[in-house]
Amino acid sequence: MLLAVVLLNSAVTFHNVWPTLGVHWPGELSVELALLLLALSVSNAWLGRTDPRVLTALAVVTVLFGLGRYIDVTVSALYGRDINLYWDGPQFASVAGMLVRVASPWAVAAVCAGATLVLAALYLIARWSLGQIDAALQTYSKLRLGFGAAGLALFGIFLLQRTMGILPFPRISIPVSSTYVAQVARIVGAVTGIANRSVPASPPLRSNLAALADSDVLLIFMESYGSSTFDRPEFERALRPARARLEAAIHDTGRGVVSAFVTSPTFGGGSVLAHLSVLSGVEVRDMDHYAQLMTLSRPTLVSLFRSAGYRTVAVMPGLRESWPEGAFYGFDKIYGTDALDYHGPAFGWWRIPDQFSLAALDSRELQPRPRKPVFVFFPTVSTHMPFEPTPPEQSDWQRMLTSRPFDAEPLRRSLTQTPVWTDLGKAYVSSVEYFLDTLASYLQARGRNNFVMIILGDHQPAANVSGEGASWDVPVHVIASSPAILAALQADGFRPGLVPVRPTAGRMNELGPWSAAAFGDPAHTP
Secondary structure: OHHHHHHHHHOOOOEEOOOOOOEEOOOOEOHHHHHHHHHHHHHHHHHOOOOHHHHHHHHHHHHHHHHHHHHHHHHHHHHOOOOOHHHHHHHHHHHHHHHHHHOOHHHHHHHHHHHHHHHHHHHHHHHHHHHHHHHHHHHOHHHHHHHHHHHHHHHHHHHHHHHHOOOOOOOEOOOHHHHHHHHHHHHHHHHHOHHHHHOOOOOOOOOOOHHHOOOEEEEEEEOOOOOHHHHOHHHHHHHHHHHHHHHHHHHHOOOEEEEEEEEOOOOOOOHHHHHHHHHHOOOOOOHHHHHHHHOOOOOOHHHHHHHOOOEEEEEOOOOOOOOOHHHHHOOOEEEOHHHHOOOOOOEOOOEOOHHHHHHHHHHHHHOOOOOOOEEEEEEOOOOOOOOOOOOOOOOOOOHHHOOOOOOHHHHHHHHOOOOOOOOOHHHHHHHHHHHHHHHHHHHHHOOOOOEEEEEEEOOOOOHHHHOOOOOOEEEEEEEEOOHHHHHHHHOOOOEEOOOOOOOOOEEHHHHHHHHHHHOOOOOOOO
């Protein structure tokens, strides 16, 4: 009976062992189990032994609570944010579909069989535990009195801890039921539209873009490029040479760079929230507001550049299906996976190395003359979890457009890389280094091209990489040959060089208005 109580309590009070998928019990107690023991004690005293069907139902509920607890503590620990089933659910389904498509049928079958066995084992343990407790309560009247009193006492302590902040001992875990209630509230709010009523007004996005002098503008969202690349000493040391190479390429080609930290609206995932926040100037922190904003007619950086005579282009190597958001933004051209037409070797699930995407953009949109100036929106994929295999770097940019972009030996070394899921830091650093070197190589190859390049992290990597308790800050670098543009951004909190400093310049959605102002003629820009 004591073992049964310990098992049921630990099933809903465990914590995550960061940064793994494992759990441990920190000695907390469950108020929900206390109430269950109180209810079983009263029921046994008045009605006798509990109906087996009721115990079966309670065992199912226990398993559901255990699963809810596991998802809650694991997601918050590894991704640095709470789960939202309403909009995380479809993403989980997409990831599951991705894994099913890339895994062998035997692996999929093994995972399904293993999940079934785990669920069955959890149910049997819960059912056995409840049966042992109920049998003991039926046999010993003093036990009913003891469990009833303990349940009432623990519930009272829980109320005092939550309402008045007193009685720190015993430690009582956050109830799993409150997690489910919060998820239901989010779903109801999204379905009924209540959550969508607080979408803020758009800031003014007006500029004559005179300071650009018809320069191309490349807005590059570097996937998972977070402040952890500066905040974690081991990451900063490892990336210092790549940053030095990039900064040398910037100055060797007659350009300058300013940098800052901004706070992303998301963490560890949800890149589209960052994209919309920057392009619209409205902070979008969840998919409820994202979906609502997509139904409205709002000004964006895309519409600003189109109205100024720019050709607007989206380069999206991770886009494999239809993209309804394209109608909201109104891009002139969208290069998804099919339109990019990559014939080289595949690198992980996303297949297309970022260097190819940049080479294709350069060949199809930036090199042809005569043409309009181009505004480019480019969310990268090579630094996406699990970060490996990392593509080789190719100094011959024209060769990137062929079906054999890499030599055999560098390609073999790259494709044999496999991520270590319990220690992704090394792979993460390698992928960031790859993209920084890609940018340096491109700047050297196109030293005479006149463009402004904005390199921005969409969010921090998941917390199992960025670190426990990491901030939501991301770096942004603006590379330009115009001193006036760089000076205007310095007035907004940027500093010269590739190393940003705190405090943060502001929130990510403020980048749109800052950029519009910096790109305009101060005498004519509102």
